[in-house]
Amino acid sequence: xxxxxxxxxxxxxxxxxxxxxxxNRSRASVYRYANTSPDILNPPYNxxxxxxxxxxxxxxxxxxxxxxxxxxxxxVLRIKQVTIEVQEPPPNATEELLRAILGELQSIHQLLRSRxxxx
Numbered sequence: 860x861x862x863x864x865x866x867x868x869x870x871x872x873x874x875x876x877x878x879x880x881x882x883n884r885s886r887a888s889v890y891r892y893a894n895t896s897p898d899i900l901n902p903p904y905n906x907x908x909x910x911x912x913x914x915x916x917x918x919x920x921x922x923x924x925x926x927x928x929x930x931x932x933x934x935v936l937r938i939k940q941v942t943i944e945v946q947e948p949p950p951n952a953t954e955e956l957l958r959a960i961l962g963e964l965q966s967i968h969q970l971l972r973s974r975x976x977x978x
Contacts, residue, residue: 872912872922881928882936892931893921907935 894908
């Protein structure tokens with residue numbers, strides 16, 4: 860079973876839709892599988908549930924590490940062959956701008972280093 864064909868975040872984490880597609884389960888099922896609690900923002904790890912990544916607030920979406928989705932599929936759902944394929948999202952304008960800024964900063968750093976070694 861090839862698992863990751865949904866959307867992923869820039870950090871390589873899987874959102875609810877990606878987990879739904881990977882496990883071939885309904886959205887409601889994914890929410891039932893998820894280790895969440897109305898009383899605790901980040902409940903302790905539970906090997907019988909699908910454990911989301913740490914969240915800072917309840918407003919943040921549930922995100923799952925691909926390895927956790929694979930573990931859940933293999934150990935809890937008993938899916939025999941589990942393969943996770945994390946696909947890099949296409950670069951966006953912000954990422955391209957950050958790469959350009961990084962390049963400029965590296966050039967400035969080299970220039971300053973060469974000037975300090977001359978003087």
